[in-house]
Amino acid sequence: MHTGRAVALRRSNVDTDQIIPAVYLKRVTRTGFEDGLFAAWRNDPDFVLNRPESQGATVLVAGSDFGTGSSREHAVWALRDHGFRVVVSSKFADIFRGNAGKGGLVTACVAQPDVERLWSALEAEPATEVTVDLNARTVSWGSESVPFDIDDYTRWRLMEGLDDVDLTLTHADQVAAFEASRPSWLPTTA
Amino acid sequence: MPRTLAEKVWEAHVVRRAEGEPDLLYIDLHLVHEVTSPQAFDGLRVAGRPVRRPDLTLATEDHNVPTMDIELPIADPVSRVQVDALRRNCAEFGVPLHSLGDRDQGIVHVVGPQLGLTQPGMTVVCGDSHTSTHGAFGALAFGIGTSEVEHVLATQTLSLTPFKTLAVTIDGTLAPGVTAKDVILAVIAEIGTGGGQGYVIEYRGEAIRALSMEARMTVCNMSIEAGARAGMIAPDETTQAYLEGRPRAPKGADWDAAVAAWQELHTDDDAVFDREVVLDAATLAPFVTWGTNPGQGLPLTASVPDPAAITDEHERSAAERALTYMDLVPGTPLRDIRVDTVFLGSCTNGRIEDLRAAAEVLRGRQVADGVRVLVVPGSERVRLAAEDEGLDVVFKEAGAEWRHAGCSMCLGMNPDQLAPGERSASTSNRNFEGRQGKGGRTHLVSPLVAAATAVTGRLTSPADLPPVSPSTYAGKGI
Ligand code: SF4
Numbered sequence: 001m002h003t004g005r006a007v008a009l010r011r012s013n014v015d016t017d018q019i020i021p022a023v024y025l026k027r028v029t030r031t032g033f034e035d036g037l038f039a040a041w042r043n044d045p046d047f048v049l050n051r052p053e054s055q056g057a058t059v060l061v062a063g064s065d066f067g068t069g070s071s072r073e074h075a076v077w078a079l080r081d082h083g084f085r086v087v088v089s090s091k092f093a094d095i096f097r098g099n100a101g102k103g104g105l106v107t108a109c110v111a112q113p114d115v116e117r118l119w120s121a122l123e124a125e126p127a128t129e130v131t132v133d134l135n136a137r138t139v140s141w142g143s144e145s146v147p148f149d150i151d152d153y154t155r156w157r158l159m160e161g162l163d164d165v166d167l168t169l170t171h172a173d174q175v176a177a178f179e180a181s182r183p184s185w186l187p188t189t190a
Numbered sequence: 191m192p193r194t195l196a197e198k199v200w201e202a203h204v205v206r207r208a209e210g211e212p213d214l215l216y217i218d219l220h221l222v223h224e225v226t227s228p229q230a231f232d233g234l235r236v237a238g239r240p241v242r243r244p245d246l247t248l249a250t251e252d253h254n255v256p257t258m259d260i261e262l263p264i265a266d267p268v269s270r271v272q273v274d275a276l277r278r279n280c281a282e283f284g285v286p287l288h289s290l291g292d293r294d295q296g297i298v299h300v301v302g303p304q305l306g307l308t309q310p311g312m313t314v315v316c317g318d319s320h321t322s323t324h325g326a327f328g329a330l331a332f333g334i335g336t337s338e339v340e341h342v343l344a345t346q347t348l349s350l351t352p353f354k355t356l357a358v359t360i361d362g363t364l365a366p367g368v369t370a371k372d373v374i375l376a377v378i379a380e381i382g383t384g385g386g387q388g389y390v391i392e393y394r395g396e397a398i399r400a401l402s403m404e405a406r407m408t409v410c411n412m413s414i415e416a417g418a419r420a421g422m423i424a425p426d427e428t429t430q431a432y433l434e435g436r437p438r439a440p441k442g443a444d445w446d447a448a449v450a451a452w453q454e455l456h457t458d459d460d461a462v463f464d465r466e467v468v469l470d471a472a473t474l475a476p477f478v479t480w481g482t483n484p485g486q487g488l489p490l491t492a493s494v495p496d497p498a499a500i501t502d503e504h505e506r507s508a509a510e511r512a513l514t515y516m517d518l519v520p521g522t523p524l525r526d527i528r529v530d531t532v533f534l535g536s537c538t539n540g541r542i543e544d545l546r547a548a549a550e551v552l553r554g555r556q557v558a559d560g561v562r563v564l565v566v567p568g569s570e571r572v573r574l575a576a577e578d579e580g581l582d583v584v585f586k587e588a589g590a591e592w593r594h595a596g597c598s599m600c601l602g603m604n605p606d607q608l609a610p611g612e613r614s615a616s617t618s619n620r621n622f623e624g625r626q627g628k629g630g631r632t633h634l635v636s637p638l639v640a641a642a643t644a645v646t647g648r649l650t651s652p653a654d655l656p657p658v659s660p661s662t663y664a665g666k667g668i
Contacts, residue, residue: 011511012504013383013483017622022601026254026268028228028275040624063504065384068417068483069622070601071319072226073335091384094419095319099335151351153212164337165237168345171206171214175347178205178216183451185444186218187307189286190245 002085002106004058006130006141007048008122012063016096019067019075033074034081053126061088061118061130066107067096076103086132088139088148090115101154102164108132108139108148117144134159192458194355195424196390199330199455203313205347212349218312218329220342221298222249222285224276225603226317230340231279242346244284248307249276251290252297253603257566257593260290269604283343296569296595299323299537303407304571306436310425310452315342320537320619321420322413326406327433328425328455330390333414353419354464356389357457360397362471367653369547370405371539371617371636373397373469374412375477375487381467383485386418389465392457393423397471403432404543411538412619415484424456476651478524479621479634481512486621488524490639490651496520515623516631517611524649527633531614532563532644533626534590534637536600539617540568544637545576549584551641554658557589558647564606565590566598590644602627615643 024036041047048054060079066089067075076099079087087105090112100107110118121128121141130141134155138145157164168175193201206214220243227249234241241247254269256262264270273290280287288294294301299320302308308324314331315321317339324331334348342348358377378385391413393406401409406423413421430449433439440448479487480494486509488495497509497520513520518527534540534548545567557563565585567573573595576582582592599606600618608614608630617640621632633649642650 012508015483015620015622017601017620017625021624021628022253022603023628025225025603026272028232028272030229030232040628065387065417068383069319069414069620071317071333071335073229073317073337076335091387093384093417094387095333095335099337102335102337152210153351164341164349165233165239165344168214168341168347168349172345174206174214175216175345179346182216182218183447185440185448186312187309187438187440188245189219189248189307189438 001131001133001135002058003129003131004085005056005127006059006061006122007054007057008119009048009060009062010119013065013068014062015069016067016072016075017069020072020078025072025074030077031081033078037078037082056083058083059086059088059130059132060084061115061122063115064089064091064112066092068093071095073099073103076100076105080105088115088118101157104158104161106132106134106158108150110139110146110148114146192461194457194461194463195328195392195422195455196330196353196355199311199313200352202311212351214347215313215350217315217342217346217348218246219302219307219314220247221302221314221316221321222247222339223252223298223318224272225253226336227279227339228272228275229336230343231283233340234283234343239344241283241285241343244286246346247285247343248302249280249285249287250295250298250301251276253597253601255290255596256604257596257598257606260594266605293570293574296572297537297540297597299411300540300568300572303327304436304569306433306439309433309439309448310429311455315348319414320411322418323407323411323537325410325413325420325422326403327429328422328452330420330422332420353390354388356386356391356418357463357466358391358393359395359466359468360393360471361395361468362397363400364397364471364474367476367638367651368474369636369638370401370408372474372477374409375479375484375634376469376474378412378416378485379487380469381416383415383483384417386413386416389418390420390422391416391418393421398423399426402543403428404541407541408538412484415619425452476636476639478639478649480516480518480524481509482515482621482623484619484621484634486512487634490524490649492524494518494520494522494524525654527649528613528647529615529633529643529649530562530612531608532561532640533599533614533616533618534564534640535566535568535598536618537568538619539637540566540572542572542575544617545572545581548637548641549581551638551652552588552590552644553584555588555645557644561644561647563590563644564593564599566593567595569595599626601625615640615649
């Protein structure tokens with residue numbers, strides 16, 4: 001369960017080049033990407049993230065097709081490093097959604113009319129607190145509560161904070177058995 | 191039960207299946223580059239894990255590398271750190287690497303196929319969304335994030351839930367001058383940038399079968415721009431002819447065994463796709479984008495659309511924003527749009543056939559005054575092949591710059607960038623705001639349109655150009 005203030009980003013098709021432009025991808029660490037978040041848009045003093053009421057917000061509410069384009073996981077890291085814990089949208093790009101699950105960023109997929117109502121509520125009252133409940137799969141604000149969609153497995157992993165590699169290595173015998181059965185003509189790089 | 195091509199390849203790679211969990215899939219080939227891998231290697235180091243199968247892993251340097259003066263140290267210190275990190279990681283973990291200056295260096299999606307590493311029926315992944323390119327061989331190939339890169343390095347597997355299947359059938363024959371790039375731009379305009387979400391697309395039909403391997407790669411490459419993780423084309427004689435004799439292709443008895451297995455790799459006649467889209471090749475024309483996502487495209491003969499005429503509220507506001515960013519006025523014929531730069535290259539259109547097609551248009555012609563033309567081969571092998579054929583001379587005599595291999599202005603991580611407000615015609619795959627440089631404006635085009643645009647300085651197809659007079663040829667001594 002997470003509760004925090006939210007930012008209404010009234011744009012659809014927010015691609016990962018907008019979330020973090022390529023020139024900010026040059027770090028070799030997993031942190032420190034917040035300066036690249038929406039870098040081009042943040043030059044505009046009126047951009048929603050620059051407004052005083054957006055400071056400290058932890059929930060981003062965006063239009064449909066969020067996270068399209070490049071597979072850069074840096075997009076998830078930039079959102080997290082900036083302080084976001086949840087992105088709400090009516091549609092996420094597949095790779096972004098997978099990356100978010102690994103990076104501990106919740107992607108809450110709600111119906112577009114619910115996004116619109118949440119946008120209106122936030123624009124009317126920027127201090128509105130939004131609660132995202134992974135257990136009940138609901139997004140709530142004021143007196144409203146709407147369901148969101150997330151697959152069971154991702155939800156379970158987010159709740160348990162599991163390491164994927166550890167999980168897979170428990171099946172190392174099956175991997176080895178499969179490996180032994182691969183056709184000999186398959187190519188190698190060595 | 192009848193199955194689609196994608197389902198057959200998926201099923202053949204399931205290591206483990208359990209109720210309520212994603213499938214664990216075996217990965218046959220893992221391609222690595224400098225931008226999305228450093229944090230993954232770090233993760234291995236921290237956990238004390240090796241790379242499970244360095245012999246199924248191949249790294250190359252592409253996104254950051256300069257395309258001129260490549261013998262000098264990389265000037266941008268931050269790019270240099272990233273490339274150096276890849277070199278150290280590959281040495282430490284035993285992963286083969288094609289570095290700057292090596293004849294097999296180049297864009298990761300050009301390098302794999304040209305070595306013969308990408309073969310039908312394989313699973314191929316890379317920390318790069320355009321991994322979909324490799325689906326042209328009938329491989330199941332898709333982009334992954336850095337955490338997944340680490341997972342594949344450590345285990346040679348990935349946990350995944352099956353994709354849905356979408357058939358895109360292109361019937362009929364393409365008119366002369368209409369290329370694979372125009373086909374895929376038209377498909378994306380048809381189904382939208384989110385239309386393929388959750389799907390693997392299988393491209394089929396007469397027009398697809400008639401495409402060369404390189405053209406098929408162009409189509410599959412941009413599947414991600416339609417929102418799909420992967421694109422596939424069933425292997426056939428064209429695929430076999432391309433692979434035969436390549437350095438990593440099977441040889442002798444192995445070749446026969448492989449070909450026999452590949453013959454099973456097609457969608458069964460009565461298999462059912464989750465969704466189907468059909469286009470008629472005869473209706474397709476050279477296509478260009480006018481907006482800031484790859485779905486905002488139209489035939490070159492059309493005009494900049496009027497957002498007021500768009501009924502969907504979100505599409506309308508997206509179009510309005512795009513036109514403001516692109517500095518375009520509704521109703522302007524697309525052929526009147528002037529560009530400052532032409533970029534010919536990328537994993538979409540940086541192969542030898544693309545360079546040949548563009549060179550054919552530029553032969554005996556001159557680049558328009560004030561237009562900068564960058565020709566960046568997709569790999570060093572492509573560069574060397576082009577130079578063998580004398581294409582570099584054609585480009586240089588026309589007034590274009592001839593460069594070394596890399597991603598270059600496709601994403602502007604190296605010094606090849608648009609300045610704010612500059613406009614390009616680009617054979618790459620993304621026209622997002624600032625993709626080719628902060629404030630830069632991008633029109634996505636085919637190599638033919640790129641070359642013709644270089645000549646006039648306006649978005650142009652080769653059919654619009656006056657013929658080259660024989661005296662021009664004589665004067666140039668070609
Ligand atoms: S050429 Fe462009 S799209 Fe292709 S891998 Fe490089 S940056 Fe990505």
